[in-house]
Amino acid sequence: MTQVITKKGNRTKDEMIYLKAFPLRTIEEIPKIKDDVSNKMIIILRVTPLAQKNVEDLKEAIEDLYDFSTSIGGDIARLGEERVAITPPGVKIWRGLV
Amino acid sequence: MTQVITKKGNRTKDEMIYLKAFPLRTIEEIPKIKDDVSNKMIIILRVTPLAQKNVEDLKEAIEDLYDFSTSIGGDIARLGEERVAITPPGVKIWRGLV
Numbered sequence: 001m002t003q004v005i006t007k008k009g010n011r012t013k014d015e016m017i018y019l020k021a022f023p024l025r026t027i028e029e030i031p032k033i034k035d036d037v038s039n040k041m042i043i044i045l046r047v048t049p050l051a052q053k054n055v056e057d058l059k060e061a062i063e064d065l066y067d068f069s070t071s072i073g074g075d076i077a078r079l080g081e082e083r084v085a086i087t088p089p090g091v092k093i094w095r096g097l098v
Numbered sequence: 099m100t101q102v103i104t105k106k107g108n109r110t111k112d113e114m115i116y117l118k119a120f121p122l123r124t125i126e127e128i129p130k131i132k133d134d135v136s137n138k139m140i141i142i143l144r145v146t147p148l149a150q151k152n153v154e155d156l157k158e159a160i161e162d163l164y165d166f167s168t169s170i171g172g173d174i175a176r177l178g179e180e181r182v183a184i185t186p187p188g189v190k191i192w193r194g195l196v
Contacts, residue, residue: 019191042140
């Protein structure tokens with residue numbers, strides 16, 4: 001990885017991290033989510049659509065994403081009842097007291 | 099800003115970005131949120147507690163955070179009905195189609 005730093009200290013476009021929020025409707029979306037996280041995207045997944053359709057699929061999806069995020073050195077955590085956050089390496093989910 | 103890159107290309111601890119999710123209960127929390135974003139934290143704010151208490155305060159808080167994120171070159175957007183994401187420079191909120 002090459003990091004090119006501009007004069008102002010901002011990351012260049014290549015180094016930009018994106019935060020992408022969307023609903024998880026089927027387990028078939030998991031490979032795309034992994035691709036996104038591999039491409040340095042933070043994913044905020046609303047899991048209720050899949051939860052209402054197929055709890056077993058949701059369980060499998062979450063386990064799969066958990067193993068994936070661990071393997072790449074990223075992070076994963078629930079955000080409230082409805083959402084799961086998955087992050088690429090370099091982005092950690094805060095678990096401390098606020 | 100100095101970026102120290104380890105052999106694996108990961109950011110060092112100093113360069114770690116944190117994602118922090120918590121509820122907004124009073125407008126008095128806004129300065130702390132700005133501090134957090136200035137310290138390279140991504141904030142996912144559940145705004146319903148303040149919305150239920152004082153809609154005018156919430157409106158003011160959101161406008162304040164909007165001006166702030168614009169001024170520092172960060173980003174801000176709603177995530178669903180209940181949450182607002184505020185990001186530091188270098189993190190953009192995806193608004194494209196998925």
